Amino acid sequence: MRLLSGGYIQCISPLKWRVFIPPRWVAKLPVVRLPNEMPGKPTRPYVVIRGDANLVAMPTPSAPGSLTHRSTETDLGLGNLSQAECDARVPGLTVLYHPDLSRIGERAVLLDLVRAGEVPLSRRSPGFSHPGGDGTRRSLDQAGLSRRPVVLSRRSQQSALRLDVSGSRTRVEADGRLVEGSCDLSAAQLERGVVLRLGPHVILLLHLVDPVSLPGLPPFGLIGESWLMARLRGEIHQVCDLEVPVLLRGETGTGKELVAKALHSASRRREKPFVAVNMGALPSELAAAELFGTTRGAYTGASRRPGLFVKADGGSLFLDEIGETPPEVQALLLRALETREIRPVGSEESRRVDVRLISATDADLERGIALQRFRAPLLHRLAGFQIHLPSLRQRRDDFGRLFVHFLCQELKAVGEGSRCQNPPAVPWLPAEAVARLAAYDWPGNVRQLINVTRQIVITNRGEDVARLPETVEMLLAGPVLSTVLDAPSVVSPSFVSPGATQKPQVRKKPSEIDDDELVELLRTHRFNMRAAAAAAGISPTSLYALVERCPRLRKPADLSRAEIEMTLQRVEGDIEASALELGVSPRGLKRRLRELDRSRAAEHQS
Numbered sequence: 001m002r003l004l005s006g007g008y009i010q011c012i013s014p015l016k017w018r019v020f021i022p023p024r025w026v027a028k029l030p031v032v033r034l035p036n037e038m039p040g041k042p043t044r045p046y047v048v049i050r051g052d053a054n055l056v057a058m059p060t061p062s063a064p065g066s067l068t069h070r071s072t073e074t075d076l077g078l079g080n081l082s083q084a085e086c087d088a089r090v091p092g093l094t095v096l097y098h099p100d101l102s103r104i105g106e107r108a109v110l111l112d113l114v115r116a117g118e119v120p121l122s123r124r125s126p127g128f129s130h131p132g133g134d135g136t137r138r139s140l141d142q143a144g145l146s147r148r149p150v151v152l153s154r155r156s157q158q159s160a161l162r163l164d165v166s167g168s169r170t171r172v173e174a175d176g177r178l179v180e181g182s183c184d185l186s187a188a189q190l191e192r193g194v195v196l197r198l199g200p201h202v203i204l205l206l207h208l209v210d211p212v213s214l215p216g217l218p219p220f221g222l223i224g225e226s227w228l229m230a231r232l233r234g235e236i237h238q239v240c241d242l243e244v245p246v247l248l249r250g251e252t253g254t255g256k257e258l259v260a261k262a263l264h265s266a267s268r269r270r271e272k273p274f275v276a277v278n279m280g281a282l283p284s285e286l287a288a289a290e291l292f293g294t295t296r297g298a299y300t301g302a303s304r305r306p307g308l309f310v311k312a313d314g315g316s317l318f319l320d321e322i323g324e325t326p327p328e329v330q331a332l333l334l335r336a337l338e339t340r341e342i343r344p345v346g347s348e349e350s351r352r353v354d355v356r357l358i359s360a361t362d363a364d365l366e367r368g369i370a371l372q373r374f375r376a377p378l379l380h381r382l383a384g385f386q387i388h389l390p391s392l393r394q395r396r397d398d399f400g401r402l403f404v405h406f407l408c409q410e411l412k413a414v415g416e417g418s419r420c421q422n423p424p425a426v427p428w429l430p431a432e433a434v435a436r437l438a439a440y441d442w443p444g445n446v447r448q449l450i451n452v453t454r455q456i457v458i459t460n461r462g463e464d465v466a467r468l469p470e471t472v473e474m475l476l477a478g479p480v481l482s483t484v485l486d487a488p489s490v491v492s493p494s495f496v497s498p499g500a501t502q503k504p505q506v507r508k509k510p511s512e513i514d515d516d517e518l519v520e521l522l523r524t525h526r527f528n529m530r531a532a533a534a535a536a537g538i539s540p541t542s543l544y545a546l547v548e549r550c551p552r553l554r555k556p557a558d559l560s561r562a563e564i565e566m567t568l569q570r571v572e573g574d575i576e577a578s579a580l581e582l583g584v585s586p587r588g589l590k591r592r593l594r595e596l597d598r599s600r601a602a603e604h605q606s
Helices: 083-087 111-115 187-192 227-239 256-265 287-292 327-339 365-370 376-382 392-413 431-439 445-459 470-476 515-524 529-536 540-549 561-570 575-582 586-605
Strands: 002-004 007-013 016-020 045-051 054-059 090-097 107-109 118-121 150-154 161-164 172-174 182-185 194-198 202-209 246-249 274-278 316-320 356-361 385-388
Touching: 090 111, 090 392, 090 431, 111 118, 111 150, 187 194, 187 202, 194 431, 202 392, 202 431, 227 256, 227 385, 227 392, 246 256, 256 274, 256 316, 256 356, 287 327, 327 376, 365 376, 365 540, 392 431, 392 445, 431 470, 445 470, 515 529, 515 540, 529 540, 561 575, 561 586, 575 586
Parallel strands: 246 356, 246 385, 274 316, 316 356
Antiparallel strands: 002 007, 007 016, 045 054, 090 107, 090 202, 118 150, 150 161, 161 182, 172 194, 194 202
16 A cells, blocks of 8 residues: 555554655655554554664654654665565574663664675674664674674575674674684574674574564563564454453463463453462362352351352453363353353352453363363363463573563562662673573473572572572583474564575474384473474374374373372472473373372372
8 A cells, every 4th residue: 555655554464564665755754544454443643663673653652743753764774675575584683681781682683684695793783773662773882892793694595694703803602602713504593593692791692583563562561572472462452352262372481371461451351350260270179169159058167258250250260271170170161151150059049240261271272172181162162362372482582681671670689689780890690601591492481481590699699790500500401492493383484595495394294203203302392292293293183193102102190109209309399300301291290290199188088
């Protein structure tokens, strides 16, 4: 749709607009109105501004007729963005660590690498800016970085990029290995993200970025500016004001409860209660009383007590770990969802409730349905709209933002918050330690990162220079999840050299995977069935069938209590590490522990 001479707006989705306007027009642009493509959303005035070194359209925060920012061609350094460049992700650099903590998260989009074939990386170039900021671009300008640049250049299809340090005095490490002369970086490494340590104090991530930002959305209390987080915020914005039930899916520790609270806070129910319950921890014999309440005398010692549905009436009820709900509880829950009525235990009358349901799981519910462990009608009721939360390793460029946020939070908790203020001559936590943390795959995701950060802070209380605790050293010395990024739930176009053709992914038939390969595949992905299936190019159902037939793989039901307790004691209670040592999935191990607890409780009662 043509708005001005030389300017086009392309609608990517109801929430994402991409703008193609030559920089020479930017200073002359008035406020324009975009057509209303969002049902129920009023059309708002938009201005074209500079953000993340890109041209983007976003709602104007000021009065109509005024420009938020004016840019020139030199300022932007982009020229015309072609549609092909905007549709593909391109190489970029994100600051993961810097002595000036305010610079963490700044990004440089390396469009010249696509166009000219190479870019210099030095103390003076390229320019970095905060995504969604005012567009101010700054060089790294850090002592220890040479003015003579390291050169990033585009190579062949087999090697996506070459890193040449021969002409620079800057010491460079790529994923913990010293670069001498030059090294080639594959497309798979670029997709996963390469951690670069430049000199003594600067850590960058070389990865693929979306050259056009998704602006104008509130943060919803979420930290991160990766394209996956932009997509997540867009999905929250799309559904937050609707009454449909939402199912949150993602690995453990990805922040599903945080997203559930964001959905509630942004909805029309924000003034009403938000009630959360872990369905996996809800005993089947007490489920009805917990969910629907009880009347006085319903059973011996019972008093009148409202259930969770009544407590959440008018608000939102968050059902966490919905995949672990006992079968008996599933039946009760399904009836309440279908009728929107509940009946307290001991009562003969039903009560109507007005509750918006948000549920979450890291389980494969479709697999549970196939094994008759989960009810298909319940899934259909819960999944009015599904949101997939990305893992931390899928949004590695957010690591620095998250780590420093939690680091400062924990330092303040122990009375040492001043370490996060004013760039010191020598950073409290050495960059070498941060580089190692950034290269880790974080199977426990953000929750695990919080625990590790707390461990670092408490261990180093009162120290002038921090070091990694022994427990963290052991964690980093363990097996790496994968050498390439797990396939995201929504595929984004990747960087491809002009004229190059993408090589199709090699996919195996399940029958072509032998027992040795299957065991190695599962151990590499820490028995995360979805990640392992994606890496092998087969469906999770096919992978489960292979596991069932493999004599070398144990099932959680085969594990004894003594064996589990001995392993947990050896790894200091770490469920993830214990599951890896026992050769089962963490979810399967948790389920087995609950089964053993129920058996022990039944023996005591008898």
